[in-house]
Amino acid sequence: MAIITISRGSYSKGKEVAEKVAERLGYRCLSREVILEASDRYHIPEIKLIKAIHDAPSLLERLGRSRRSFIAYYQSALASAVREDNVVYHGLAGHLLLKGVPHVIKIRIIANLGERVKSEMKREGMGEKEARTLIIKDDEERRKWTQSLYGVDPWDSSLYDLIIHIYKFSVSDAVDFICQAAGMPQFKTTRENQQKIDDLALASQVKAALIEAFSDVAVLSEYGNVLIYTKSEDRLSQKQEEKARTLLKGIKGINNMEFHPGVPVSTNAV
């Protein structure tokens, strides 16, 4: 009846929370499956995709288009996967990639650095200093990644509906909170909400199909009417428009297509 995204740092017990929420609600639990789907659908080696969506981009990579393409593929795979509803997703940036969908509950699980360091030491058999450095580096990578792609800080509380600190609260408490939130009427899947996620999945799929040819493309779908934005006016001349139409030929669900070169991009576009 809802889509739950759980954002977490490494060793924050977010994975455990996600799995238990999924088990209690009888939902599907997704994380790595999305990478596999994207890798399979767009024929990209899994390792390349993981690197692109996990590590912070270098200066050269920020200018290059491959990373943006990988994110578009990943978003397309994710939006398609959650379309069927009743899902707990605990992978990367779900709260940002599934924007504009009202019945998505955005949760963040945080834990004390000391506890995270202990878990890392236990699991990897390393010293405290090394474990601390690794966790801080990992957090920093994620911060840079989100900032470079979305211009927001993943630690910004306003990105989430609920932030649960695993310290005084146990994993089981966090599961209770999330299940309670999932039962709230505003997170129920209505016909209108389902349409929004369908549109997001379609827009993401269109973007993934076009991104190699048009690196600055942004796409919005409203009831299957697809609006395609590009920054530069001359990019989509008649010839380019034809090329885009050819690229989108196999995609189901498009009722109508409009091209808007040089027009300010709608805030809801992906």
Place this chain on the structure above:
Amino acid sequence: MSIIIISSDSYGIGRDMAKSTAEAMGYDFLGREILGRVAVKYEIPEERLIKALEEYPSFFGKSLKLWNRHLAYIQEAVMSDLLKDNLVCQGLAAHLYVLGVSHALRVHILSDAEESVRQLVSQEGISTEKARKRFNREKKHRRRWSMEAFNLDETDPSQYDLVISLSKIDPDEAVKLIGETISYRRFKPMTYSIKCIHDIELAARVRATLLERFPDVRVHASSGVVVVRTTALKREKKKRANIIREVAGGIPGVEYVEVHVINDFFRQSAESFR
């Protein structure tokens, strides 16, 4: 027998939420009403105390020493009330100084940013862009205030047990969630958590007493043993330590006073150039 500390990015919303929670739980509400009592005790206008909770010292504005004193007086009064239990505390920055107390649930309520911007537009008659800028400026201001006052970032979610955003979650649902959470066994006072809150209260009381004479004083208390840290010139060290021992020793609840006086390097250097 627990304490709920509610903070929010919007004072009004935080207050409404805290009052509703107190009503739903049958707890007492501890808000800025206590400032009147502090104002009478220390003969300070109440408005100055409110200002201390909202503004930080600037070059041309409020003095740092006075600001610290006002905050210490507020802290002393809040801590004395928090010993009573079954309270919902809001608007007094308690989330920044009630630390390490297991029976205190610290909740941060985030207002619906878009709704706040819309309200600013209709109330002030300004553009959406300007309203959004003002909203973000206020957020930065609160962050800086908390850093200056307690060296903690109140926008950092790890300062809280629970952060609830009202952009999708209804205030009534949030109250229900807080109410259910506080009923958990781990929020019941235990011997150790009661000791912790008594220690914080004692330290706050000693600091409030000493601050007027020793503005840089830092106090830590544990089971009646009070550790005071301050700075002084080399020649004043002994005298200062004795005064602190005498003053702090006379405060009810203090059993032993340990004073650490560090050399005031800046004053020492300034004096050597005279």
